[in-house]
Every structure is written in C-alpha cells, then in structure tokens.
Amino acid sequence: MSRPELVAPPEIYYGDTEATKYTNNTRIQQIQADMTYRALELLNMPPDEPALLLDIGCGSGLSGEILSEEGYEWVGLDVAPSMLEVALEREVEGDLFLQDIGQGLGFRPGSFDGAISISVIQWLLNAETSHPTSSPPHRLTRFFTTLHSALRNPSRAVLQFYPTSDDQIQLITSIAQKAGFGGGIVVDYPNSKKARKVFLCLFVGGGGGGQQQV
Amino acid sequence: MVRLITHNLLACHAKGCTQNNFPLQFKDVSIELKEQEVNSEFVKNFLPRLEWKALVNTARQLGDTSLPEELPDMVDDDFLKALHHVLFEIHVEEGAMVCPNCGHSYPISNGIPNMLLSEHEIG
Ligand SMILES: [Zn+2]
Numbered sequence: 578m579s580r581p582e583l584v585a586p587p588e589i590y591y592g593d594t595e596a597t598k599y600t601n602n603t604r605i606q607q608i609q610a611d612m613t614y615r616a617l618e619l620l621n622m623p624p625d626e627p628a629l630l631l632d633i634g635c636g637s638g639l640s641g642e643i644l645s646e647e648g649y650e651w652v653g654l655d656v657a658p659s660m661l662e663v664a665l666e667r668e669v670e671g672d673l674f675l676q677d678i679g680q681g682l683g684f685r686p687g688s689f690d691g692a693i694s695i696s697v698i699q700w701l702l703n704a705e706t707s708h709p710t711s712s713p714p715h716r717l718t719r720f721f722t723t724l725h726s727a728l729r730n731p732s733r734a735v736l737q738f739y740p741t742s743d744d745q746i747q748l749i750t751s752i753a754q755k756a757g758f759g760g761g762i763v764v765d766y767p768n769s770k771k772a773r774k775v776f777l778c779l780f781v782g783g784g785g786g787g788q789q790q791v
Numbered sequence: 792m793v794r795l796i797t798h799n800l801l802a803c804h805a806k807g808c809t810q811n812n813f814p815l816q817f818k819d820v821s822i823e824l825k826e827q828e829v830n831s832e833f834v835k836n837f838l839p840r841l842e843w844k845a846l847v848n849t850a851r852q853l854g855d856t857s858l859p860e861e862l863p864d865m866v867d868d869d870f871l872k873a874l875h876h877v878l879f880e881i882h883v884e885e886g887a888m889v890c891p892n893c894g895h896s897y898p899i900s901n902g903i904p905n906m907l908l909s910e911h912e913i914g
Binding site: 673680684 | 792793794796797800801802803804813830832833836837840842901902903904905906907908910913914
C-alpha cells in the first residue's frame with residue numbers, strides 16, 4: 578500500500594469516504610490516541626494550569642477530543658474539508674479552521690501555550706504544484722516561522738510525523754531551527770519497523786514545561 | 792464555530808499584509824449562543840493575552856455590550872462571567888471575516904472559516 582501523502586494532496590486524499598473510514602477505524606483511533614498522549618507527555622505542560630493549545634492537522638478531531646478530556650481549550654487546523662465535517666458531526670469542542678499550514682498561520686504573536694500535531698507534517702514534503710512558492714522548503718519555512726511566532730515564550734510544540742528518510746528529518750529540523758526553534762527529534766521504538774514513531778519536539782525559548790525532561 | 796476568543800487571536804496572513812491586519816471584521820454573520828461551563832481560572836489566565844479594545848468592539852458589533860470599554864483593575868466574578876460569555880458562548884456560524892488592510896475576505900461556512908489563500912496571496 579502506498580503512503581497516503583504520495584497518492585494525492587490531503588484535501589483530495591481525505592475525501593468523504595476516506596475521512597469516514599479513517600475516523601471509524603478502531604486501529605487508527607488507538608494509534609492516534611496513543612500518539613496524542615505521548616505528544617502531550619513530551620509537551621510537558623505545567624500541571625493544573627489552564628491552557629490553549631493548537632492542534633495542527635486536527636483532522637476529524639480524534640486528538641482534539643483527548644485535549645478536551647485533559648482539560649485544554651484548543652484550536653484545530655486542517656486542509657481537508659471532509660475531515661472537518663466529520664469533526665463537526667462529532668461535536669468536538671475546539672474551534673476548527675480550514676487551513677493549509679504550508680501557506681503559513683495567521684495568529685497574533687504568543688497566542689498559544691503549546692501545539693501538537695499527529696501524523697501531518699510529512700504532507701509538507703510533497704510539492705503541491707510547480708509554482709515556486711509551493712516547494713517543500715518554502716512551505717516548511719512559512720509553517721515553522723508563523724508557528725514559532727504564534728507560540729508563547731517559553732513553550733513547546735510536539736509534532737509526530739512519518740519521515741521516509743533521514744534526509745527528510747534533516748530538512749525539517751534544519752528549517753525549524755532557522756525559524757527560531759530549539760529542541761530536536763525523539764524516536765520511540767527505534768528498532769521496530771512497525772512501532773517506530775518520530776516526534777519533533779520544538780522549544781520556543783527554554784521550552785518551559787512543568788519539569789525538566791526530554 | 793468561531794468563538795471570540797479565537798477571533799481575538801486571528802490576524803490576516805495574506806502576503807505583505809503585516810500592518811493594520813487585525814482584528815478581522817465580521818460581515819453578514821449569523822450567530823448562535825451556546826452555553827459552556829465557566830472556567831474562571833482559564834479566563835483570568837488568558838486576560839493578558841487579549842487585545843481588549845478589539846474584543847470589546849467586536850462583541851458590541853455582535854450585539855453584546857456587557858464588557859467595559861477599559862479593562863477594569865479589579866476582576867470580580869460578575870466581570871469574569873461576562874467575559875466568559877463573550878469569549879466562549881457567542882459562536883459565529885456563517886458570514887465572513889474581512890481584513891481591514893488588504894480586504895481579503897475569509898468566508899465562514901458551517902462555523903468553519905476558510906483561511907486558504909490563492910497563489911498570489913501566499914507570502
Ligand atoms: Zn490582509
């Protein structure tokens with residue numbers, strides 16, 4: 578089976594059928610939930626403090642529901658209208674935006690206490706059109722620069738993604754660093770082909786957080 | 792839904808639009824009021840992050856005049872309740888948000904704003 582990001586852009590790949598299939602697949606739900614909890618762990622928010630989080634590529638709201646359960650307010654962005662429609666049907670509690678993160682985000686500086694992203698940013702590695710502003714480095718630069726500005730200082734963003742090569746990891750981390758982020762890559766289950774998970778853990782300022790770790 | 796807490800964080804992100812691009816102006820909106828449990832802690836915590844004038848003006852445009860022109864020095868329960876209502880319970884479901892600088896219109900449909908830019912608007 579081909580990786581979805583190699584088949585078509587996300588707003589096309591996740592049409593009505595795929596969006597519903599994706600959301601109702603219990604195995605996907607479980608993996609998404611596990612990765613969301615792990616991302617929250619790495620986000621290391623101060624305990625018992627109210628916070629506003631950004632869910633980048635929120636899809637149908639699987640991760641957002643966990644954010645709500647954990648007591649966070651959140652704003653979700655996604656480029657696939659069918660996914661957002663499923664999120665609406667599920668009556669998620671966050672505000673939803675139809676947004677292409679490769680075009681950059683439009684939030685005032687310091688808007689969010691943190692950000693998570695589950696299985697999304699590998700989509701930025703494919704050129705959408707031949708237009709020069711659509712090249713992956715352009716799209717990644719706009720995304721990371723505007724994300725950095727939208728986050729408070731200090732804070733963190735944790736982005737789980739599926740790279741196909743070390744070059745991709747290198748490209749993404751170098752552009753994130755140029756945008757002003759500290760931090761780096763955390764790999765869970767590095768020796769298991771199936772369970773291996775890559776998390777890009779980005780720090781604004783010192784990264785803040787409830788306790789020192791990572 | 793677009794709640795005013797989120798609207799207060801949004802600025803236009805079209806290419807070259809870096810000044811006078813906030814707040815986006817609501818146009819032809821339909822709103823729904825939906826109750827949400829009050830979280831005073833959150834509201835208190837979030838207060839310094841708000842652009843107060845923009846919030847008050849936007850709320851008034853949508854017919855809610857409960858907020859004072861100036862941010863009060865003393866924050867009491869009644870104030871927090873009014874602020875909670877404005878931030879979380881007014882949901883804009885249809886209409887548009889228009890940039891005061893470049894005029895780009897972000898349509899809102901089914902409570903979801905479309906923030907997509909066309910090729911020439913991407914920075
Ligand atoms: Zn503008």
